[in-house]
Amino acid sequence: xxxxAAAAWAESLxxxxxxxxxxxxxxxxxxxxxxxxxxxxxxxxxxxxxxxxSFDMGWGPSGVPVWxxxxxxxxxxxxxxxxxGVTFSALSAEWTPRQERWLEYxxxxxxxxxxxHLSEHFGFCxxxxxxxxxxxxVPLTETTLRVGRDRLQKLNDLVSVPVGLENLxxxxxxxxxxxxxxxxxxxxxxxxxxxxxxxxxxxxxxCNFDLTEEAILESYPLHRVRELHVSGGSWSESQxxxxxxxxxxxxxxxxxxxxxxxxxxxxxxxxxxxxVIFERLGNTIRHETDAQQFRAxxxxxxxxxSSHEFNS
Amino acid sequence: MNSTPDExxxxxxxxALLDLLAQPISPEEIARRLRxxxxxxxxxxxxxxxxxxxxxxxxxxxxxxxRSDSSPxxxxxxxxxxxxxxxxxxxxxxxxPIK
Numbered sequence: 001x002x003x004x005a006a007a008a009w010a011e012s013l014x015x016x017x018x019x020x021x022x023x024x025x026x027x028x029x030x031x032x033x034x035x036x037x038x039x040x041x042x043x044x045x046x047x048x049x050x051x052x053x054s055f056d057m058g059w060g061p062s063g064v065p066v067w068x069x070x071x072x073x074x075x076x077x078x079x080x081x082x083x084x085g086v087t088f089s090a091l092s093a094e095w096t097p098r099q100e101r102w103l104e105y106x107x108x109x110x111x112x113x114x115x116x117h118l119s120e121h122f123g124f125c126x127x128x129x130x131x132x133x134x135x136x137x138v139p140l141t142e143t144t145l146r147v148g149r150d151r152l153q154k155l156n157d158l159v160s161v162p163v164g165l166e167n168l169x170x171x172x173x174x175x176x177x178x179x180x181x182x183x184x185x186x187x188x189x190x191x192x193x194x195x196x197x198x199x200x201x202x203x204x205x206x207c208n209f210d211l212t213e214e215a216i217l218e219s220y221p222l223h224r225v226r227e228l229h230v231s232g233g234s235w236s237e238s239q240x241x242x243x244x245x246x247x248x249x250x251x252x253x254x255x256x257x258x259x260x261x262x263x264x265x266x267x268x269x270x271x272x273x274x275x276v277i278f279e280r281l282g283n284t285i286r287h288e289t290d291a292q293q294f295r296a297x298x299x300x301x302x303x304x305x306s307s308h309e310f311n312s
Numbered sequence: 313m314n315s316t317p318d319e320x321x322x323x324x325x326x327x328a329l330l331d332l333l334a335q336p337i338s339p340e341e342i343a344r345r346l347r348x349x350x351x352x353x354x355x356x357x358x359x360x361x362x363x364x365x366x367x368x369x370x371x372x373x374x375x376x377x378x379r380s381d382s383s384p385x386x387x388x389x390x391x392x393x394x395x396x397x398x399x400x401x402x403x404x405x406x407x408x409p410i411k
Contacts, residue, residue, distance in 0.1 A: 093322035094315065128327025129380040134373035136329070139358040143318040172370065173361035208366075236369060240339060243365045 022310050023273045024080065025302045026050035028229075031057070031068040032282025038291035042298055043071070050116075051075035052082045052277045055109045056102070076113040082227065082275060083109070083118040084196070089126040090151040090165065091138050098131050099151075107158050116274070117226060118155070119164040119196045122184060137168055137176040140183040148187045156191045164194035164226060169201035169233075169249035177205050181220035194226035197270065199262050200233055200249050200279075207247035213262050217269060225270035230255060230263060230301050231279035252284035255297045260304060267308045276305050321354050328352065333374040339364040342371060 026048050027039055042048050053072050058064045064072075075081040088102050110118070123135035138144045155163045165184055171177045184195055202216050232253040235245040255278075267273065278298045285291050315323065328351040332342055346352050346359045 093319045093326055124326055125377075127323060127330050129382065130327070130330045130334075130374075130378050131380070133330060133378040134376075136370060136373075138322075138326070139355065143316075143322050147319060147322070170366070170369065170373070172359075172366050173363045175358065175361040236372070238365050238368055240364055240368060246365055246369050248369065 020049065022308065023228075023267075023305055024050035024275045025298075025305050026052060026080070026082075026275060026277050027298065028052045028054070028084070028277050028279040029068060029071060030280070030282035031064045034285040034291075035280065035282040036065075036067060038280075038285045038294045042295060047298070047302060050080045050082060050275050050277070052084050052275070054084045054086050055113075056085050056087050056105070059105050059109075072113065076115075079114055079116065081113060081115055082277075083113075083115040084166075085118070085120040087125065087132055088120045088151070088155075089124050089135075090120050091122070091124040091144060091148050092126050092151075093124075093143070093147050094127060096126070098126065103154060103158065106155070110159050110161075115159075115161055117162040117164065117194065118159060119166055119194075119227065120155070122165045122168050122180065122187075123170075134170070135168055137171055137180065139175075140179045140186070145183075145186055149190055152187060152191050152193060156193075162194050162226060163191065164188065164196050164224075166196035166198055166229070167201050167220070169198065169204040169247075171205060171208070174209050177209055177211070177216070178219065181216075185221035185224065188221075188224060193224070194272075195221060195224040196227045196229065197222075197225045197266060198229035198231075198249070199259055199266055200229065200231045200255075203256065203259055203262060204233060204247040204249055208244075213265060217266065222270045223272065225266070226272055226274050228263070228266055228270070228273055228276045229279055230259060230276065230297075232256060232259075232297070251279050251281040254293045255300070260300065263301065263304055264308065267305065276301060324351050325355050330374055330378065330380075333367075333371045334378055334380070339367040339371065342367045 027042070029035075029051055039048070051071060058068075058072075072081065085106070088099065088106075092099070121135045123137050125133045125135045152163060152165070165187065167180055167184065171180075188194065197220065202213065205211060205216055206213055231249065231251045232255045233248050234250045234253050236248050237245050263276075278301050280294055280297075285294055328349070332345055343362065343364060346362065347356070352359055
């Protein structure tokens, strides 16, 4: 799709964006072609009310396709764009030139587009010679709390919209699971930040630690939840004998049936949710049946949010 | 930015943990190193709660998504106008670490 065609197409979506008093329902945008093919029917039908963009993906040397950029710009102008960073590493103890550059790019990003709010991940994904990895949890200590608050303050110093953190799926053990809600609350308190509550991450911890949804949800500062993530995942078999498989947040399969009741419960318990975002990784929608499942999952999510009774 | 001694201790722990998880060793060996290596000592009360099956997952995550200074596909700094964030790798997949 050429730039003009992409822009015209994105502009044509304008008639499908009615205001709503419930949370907006949207997609996490992926730049891959399989995601484009699967999601275009949803965009063209005006079913996508808000767009989440992992903006630091767009800083890579390959940039983003024109259709991706057109969508981002369209939702930005419509004030229906939210940002989600992946590589800042908010709980890395060492402050590095890489993070300084990340902040420079972040500042450029937020000056270029209208984000309603911005989030990053709990945990650290860079340290020593590693400039990138998957986010890993850290224990709640005076040191980790001070470091995390400092990083959040650095983000807040650059923006005028709310800044939040997403809960992690991965935990080294039960202690990480039990601490994360309190840790997030203490991290976010000085800047009045928000929690991006990923429900499949909660589901992973329910499966991996044999915990109930109530037990995990109640450990989080639910009054801070401003955004929900919904996705599928997969099971990882262990090479260790007699060890249960591990549920992982891989964003590459259908949403598990048990997640829908969790979404309903979260909507009941989180009074300030502004957006519910469906995530599916690019390059995982391999067949038409996958694309149909992708759209079916999104529509089920939308139906649940639409039918939920909100106090306001 | 000046780091305090406890931040340096934490930074050393985090760097050593990523290095350890990136090595081609078993979860049992990772657990042994966490118990015995001096760099992990300040956080041993926490790392004793690490379960082998999750050390195994963490190791696979770091091997899959981790990029270090010695990674072969590390990009050189590129002009900002090109939309390039220095330190990024070239493949689309490796730009998006999942949890």
